[in-house]
Amino acid sequence: xxxxxxxxNRIASVKSTQKITKxxxxxxxxxxxxxxxxxxxxxxxxxxxxxxxxxxxxxYAGRTDAPRLLGGTGRDQVHLLVVATxxxxxxxxxxxxxxxxxxDEANRLIKEGKxxxxxxxxxxxxxxxxxxxADRIVEQVSxxxxxQLGYVNAQQVGQKILDMYAAGEFxxxxxxxAEFKSVISQVPTALQLIPAKFDAPADKSGAAEISxxxxxxxxxxxxxxxxxxxxxxxxxxxxENNASFFGAQMSxxxxxxxxxxxMIKKLTLVYNRQRQAQITKELIEIISGAEAL
Amino acid sequence: MADGVKxxxxxxxxxxxSQQVASVxxxxxxxxxxxxxxxxxxxxxxxxGFITVTDLGNVAHVYYVSGGFADVAPNGLTIxxxxxRPVADFNRTEIEALIASGQTELEAATTAAEQDRxxxxxxxxxxxxxxxxxxxxPAVH
Numbered sequence: 001x002x003x004x005x006x007x008x009n010r011i012a013s014v015k016s017t018q019k020i021t022k023x024x025x026x027x028x029x030x031x032x033x034x035x036x037x038x039x040x041x042x043x044x045x046x047x048x049x050x051x052x053x054x055x056x057x058x059x060y061a062g063r064t065d066a067p068r069l070l071g072g073t074g075r076d077q078v079h080l081l082v083v084a085t086x087x088x089x090x091x092x093x094x095x096x097x098x099x100x101x102x103x104d105e106a107n108r109l110i111k112e113g114k115x116x117x118x119x120x121x122x123x124x125x126x127x128x129x130x131x132x133x134a135d136r137i138v139e140q141v142s143x144x145x146x147x148q149l150g151y152v153n154a155q156q157v158g159q160k161i162l163d164m165y166a167a168g169e170f171x172x173x174x175x176x177x178a179e180f181k182s183v184i185s186q187v188p189t190a191l192q193l194i195p196a197k198f199d200a201p202a203d204k205s206g207a208a209e210i211s212x213x214x215x216x217x218x219x220x221x222x223x224x225x226x227x228x229x230x231x232x233x234x235x236x237x238x239x240e241n242n243a244s245f246f247g248a249q250m251s252x253x254x255x256x257x258x259x260x261x262x263m264i265k266k267l268t269l270v271y272n273r274q275r276q277a278q279i280t281k282e283l284i285e286i287i288s289g290a291e292a293l
Numbered sequence: 294m295a296d297g298v299k300x301x302x303x304x305x306x307x308x309x310x311s312q313q314v315a316s317v318x319x320x321x322x323x324x325x326x327x328x329x330x331x332x333x334x335x336x337x338x339x340x341x342g343f344i345t346v347t348d349l350g351n352v353a354h355v356y357y358v359s360g361g362f363a364d365v366a367p368n369g370l371t372i373x374x375x376x377x378r379p380v381a382d383f384n385r386t387e388i389e390a391l392i393a394s395g396q397t398e399l400e401a402a403t404t405a406a407e408q409d410r411x412x413x414x415x416x417x418x419x420x421x422x423x424x425x426x427x428x429x430x431p432a433v434h
Contacts, residue, residue, distance in 0.1 A: 041306060044308055048303060052364055151306055214336050215322060215338070220322075220338065221337075221338055224338045
């Protein structure tokens with residue numbers, strides 16, 4: 001049985017932990033709001049880009065002369081997994097769930113006899129994946145020092161992927177990140193970057209029927225847009241990740257605060273019981289001492 | 294054009310403007326062109342340059358874009374630009390730095406195609422500096 005003093009110390013320490021988790025929760029909530037705003041502001045660009053590419057790309061469907069970024073290299077032997085995670089922990093299962101999805105995918109590909117290369121964005125993903133795939137990680141990018149994620153950061157990553165593709169280092173690239181659904185739900189997602197895949201244009205009534213003029217020509221536009229699209233998708237993934245991270249951190253810290261509260265309640269109960277037991281014991285000692293006289 | 298044209302300039306980070314205007318002049322890859330209302334559908338790559346937006350009150354607003362893409366559709370003009378900002382925020386030294394780094398890249402380039410590409414890029418940036426002087430008076434394109 002711990003002594004009264006020990007119990008008192010433990011209650012005090014849990015209380016200060018609770019204060020920290022409470023503060024972290026509030027900070028995460030404030031940052032989440034900002035991250036969400038940024039993610040929403042970035043949406044129109046990505047949406048427009050996808051629309052335009054989808055309508056342009058449809059013309060190349062099934063053709064062999066399509067640009068390489070759209071049509072692929074014709075093989076799917078070497079896979080590049082781009083795994084975007086957070087820079088910090090203390091966000092519940094956020095980092096590990098993205099890493100798990102990537103790990104499962106990597107294991108599946110390896111089983112099929114494919115070559116897997118991994119590029120990690122964010123320190124946590126690297127820490128987790130290096131345990132199993134240390135020799136397969138070809139690059140790691142970290143934005144630890146970056147305060148506000150900008151498009152330039154995504155461009156760095158995008159350029160890296162494009163350079164590797166141009167050098168023929170992989171055939172298929174897939175991007176892993178957590179899609180932000182709501183504060184309590186973030187879904188780890190895999191998105192194929194190269195060769196580019198597009199959903200069919202949502203409203204067929206609009207863009208599809210108009211005959212466009214192209215300047216300089218369709219192919220040049222496509223060649224200009226496809227590399228940009230890589231950076232845009234990476235940027236979108238980074239922003240979604242950022243929002244997801246703070247969402248996950250907020251709910252994790254909320255849980256931690258609540259758990260700390262429960263723990264304090266339990267410890268206080270034990271403390272009070274023990275204090276009463278001690279008082280009773282002392283009383284018995286005094287009374288029986290007085291009777292003996 | 295009584296109705297004018299709806300323009301949206303979007304950068305990856307935000308929606309720069311979205312409004313109904315009288316006309317828009319944009320730096321197409323084959324030269325500047327102006328879009329009025331009911332323009333034929335057109336897609337064009339943009340060079341680094343200046344977008345002149347003339348609003349319904351006939352006042353010109355100039356924006357700088359570092360290249361991008363214009364989509365003229367029946368419902369308006371959408372410009373996707375990686376970097377778009379009001380001309381007041383245009384920074385000359387930034388472009389000069391780009392030219393300097395492009396120059397060193399050009400000297401390091403080995404293939405003819407690469408040299409061509411970099412030379413074109415350098416010329417684009419140099420033109421931009423010349424245009425920048427005229428940008429105060431946007432009509433001079």
